[in-house]
Amino acid sequence: MTSDQLADRPPMQWDRWGDPDKRKVLSDGVKGLLQQALGVVPDEGGNIEADAVVLTPSALTDQQLAGLAGIVGDDNVSTAHDDRLLRAGGKSTLDLLRRRSTDAQNAPDAVVVPGTDDEVARVLTYASENAIAVVPFGGGTSVVGGLDPVRDRFDAVISLDLRRFDALSELDTESGIAVLGAGLTGPRAEELLGEQGYSLGHFPQSFLFATIGGFAATRSSGQASAGYGRFEDMVQGLRVVTPTGSIDTGRAPASAAGPDLGELFVGSEGTLGVITQVRVRVHPVPETTVREGWNFPDFATGAAALRALVQAGTVPTVLRLSDEAETGINLATTEKIGESAVTGGCLSITTFEGSAEYTAERAEEARAVLKAHGGTSLGEEPGNGWEHGRFDAPYLRDSLLDAGALCETLETATNWGNLDNLKAAVTTALTTALSDQGTPPLVMCHISHTYLTGASLYFTVVCGQADDPIAQWGKAKTAASDAIIAAGGTITHHHAVGVDHKPWMKDEIGDVGVRALRAVKDALDPAGILNPGKLIP
């Protein structure tokens, strides 16, 4: 396999987010702001060229490489430097900081690219028999260490790239169900569906690069989750290949035939099996989109308004609320961060999609509720601005890291009644942990996913980099995670568990929960080769 085969994929850099052509240049104003407000010292270190990176040598023997090639074909097994390097990890800030190290980089010992369920099954059998760990790989956008090439007790680890599962193999327009290959990226899935007038409507920040299988494996939640649901709500069924057999979940839109096994594999992060195909709920491409920006005097007022709207049964497609800090630096619309006058209050965005009549009616209903709860309409513009820049925040992070700042995000969720408490607890934990290290942070927060009973909280943290930014963020992340658990939140709302959240999983699901997951893991993957070191404590 050569990197040419990546041609149909959006470009993704080994050490930064996405497309090099989309690099975001910070204005002098922003740089000055970072220096003045956060004491950020510009970092003079340049990037490392991919060719100059030293990788740990591949631990696979020639015999093992031949064995794998015997299953998937010579062209679909690669130990090429660039192929291994690109799959050395995901895109958390810790990942990006590690990529900046001049030490030898740990990378998978080979990249294996199966083309059929049978090939996946045979690779898993071969790996089980030859003590090779397997990390399923989609778009490479994990921000929780879900792709770390952990060898655990095994001799070697391979990256199992699902890109060849790239078909829209079925579209039932009557039922609104499509069958999508796990390796399809978000844009490619939308393109294939769009050709027939349909849309999935799943737009997480990773959309441009992440894959259908990855969305399922991590319980992804997109920016239109209020309207179209979380990815697990879209999933009607999964095909999962395990080392001991395959399963197709979901025979009907709903069933009382025991526990919902689809919900066991959604969120399994490659530890129980390899998701190769996903049956998803789709909808006609909406005729109309109506966007509107709102200002609320403060976060509590805005949150109460969002709650009233959702609980009244008038649910927008997109529903967001930035807190005072995020609104103040205009991070809500990344395109203009720090480039316009600081506004007071909190910015909210609503979007309605559907027929012209439907969106007009629902938007009018929403207006009445939001106005009654203290909202002031800002018209279309803020919504359009947000829409335009909504996938760009990771580029901004790269530029901030370049400029000597530390920047990372984390997220949680809780009931409406606990939202303020959780927000305060996490903000305090982050502020204290970073200030104690001499780098007082700016902590911003928004609600991006709402439910009848509660909402998500998404935090963005910016501060100056300490001497050891990996250790610096580690302390802050631990403090925030401890605070989340203590304040009754979930350790992750849509980023998944991976390596990074694993230490809190026992708090999240308890000893019985851990034993239940471990039991399923042992039954389906008795050799334990699937994504070791992730998810299950």
Added chain:
Amino acid sequence: MTSDQLADRPPMQWDRWGDPDKRKVLSDGVKGLLQQALGVVPDEGGNIEADAVVLTPSALTDQQLAGLAGIVGDDNVSTAHDDRLLRAGGKSTLDLLRRRSTDAQNAPDAVVVPGTDDEVARVLTYASENAIAVVPFGGGTSVVGGLDPVRDRFDAVISLDLRRFDALSELDTESGIAVLGAGLTGPRAEELLGEQGYSLGHFPQSFLFATIGGFAATRSSGQASAGYGRFEDMVQGLRVVTPTGSIDTGRAPASAAGPDLGELFVGSEGTLGVITQVRVRVHPVPETTVREGWNFPDFATGAAALRALVQAGTVPTVLRLSDEAETGINLATTEKIGESAVTGGCLSITTFEGSAEYTAERAEEARAVLKAHGGTSLGEEPGNGWEHGRFDAPYLRDSLLDAGALCETLETATNWGNLDNLKAAVTTALTTALSDQGTPPLVMCHISHTYLTGASLYFTVVCGQADDPIAQWGKAKTAASDAIIAAGGTITHHHAVGVDHKPWMKDEIGDVGVRALRAVKDALDPAGILNPGKLIP
């Protein structure tokens, strides 16, 4: 324990449905119809008095009874004839036919009524150590053999009655979340919530007798599922006591912290643990209810109209459609079965609940869609009639059994695109299997639960009783179940699995699914005492 402790519960007969005072007398017209159309021969056999029933003797030793009493108290362990008899099984037609037998009845060897999680845990430990099977018991309304006192490889079996878990222990009106004891019946839960202005909105046909824990354990779906969701959608969290520890599921409205373990215990039918408490989504008691009846020329047209309505995003609280046969005999409104002129076409019912403005607007939207898809409004009356009689069908079944007819229901679900195919396949299977036995049936069907991607199909079958009605129905049920699987439906949409659907579970979830469930079972219930013989093949 004496039966006096049942005083706060709605009356439930050991051999029939519900309240003896609500027995439904068949009119001579209906009796004549049964005789003429189905050749039903009136049954002259009378009911057996409870006192006259011979029960298998309790297999528990005095030492074991003392051991159990040591945990829950003397008053909460009973081997009384009536207490055992009432828990001898559920309320399927097979159950009722078995209760009519003069042979010795198999019944649990004792009824144990714990009052705390700790007592449940200690009973499970005691049972594990003493080879005693445990059947969790709520309202006793299972129609799939979920309560059968199966001893499997154990020396004895107890019925673990959850009635003492009867508190509304928390109501968070901001989040719309209530914490309900597993033993609360539907009406009692609504009463407690209603005192504070809230409602759960879960109204399955078993509502008057079934319990919160039972709803969760069986993935119940109520008549207002279109608006308020299935019971698993309402569940925000569960407390489950297993023989090896307890678990609280659900830290947030949504999470990406691995597989959703709540979805593993919802539908576990007492095989993985005992559900003692359920956190549910609740809503303010609706101000207004708007009901409307509709006529469609045929089932296909009606189903397409329902699909259009749901997919347009205008979802009523209740949405039903009876087929031509069911509409013809007026079973859709049980109160008037066979008592009014046969109408053509198919009857549909819509109900909207909420504020006056909301219901008026949504009902108007729905009217436009249903009219555009061939519907003719019948005004309020049919909806009111349905509402009035909606919990009464099981009483009608008892009267039909008394009259010498065989009557039973079964249900499935599938995608919209497969609905007609599945309906035809099941109808043919039932008709053929019963006609082949000399008892041609009347097979009726309705849609009572709708989803974006599909709907449920609920079949009612009436025919004459053969000499051995248990064997007779067994053949028909097997034929219908085989047809459901072959035609791509789920083996059960809301009745659960129990003993009756277990033979089809391997078709439903595959070998990998069975092994996953078995692994969890073995990990949490290593002695295998929890509801043996149910759910997991």
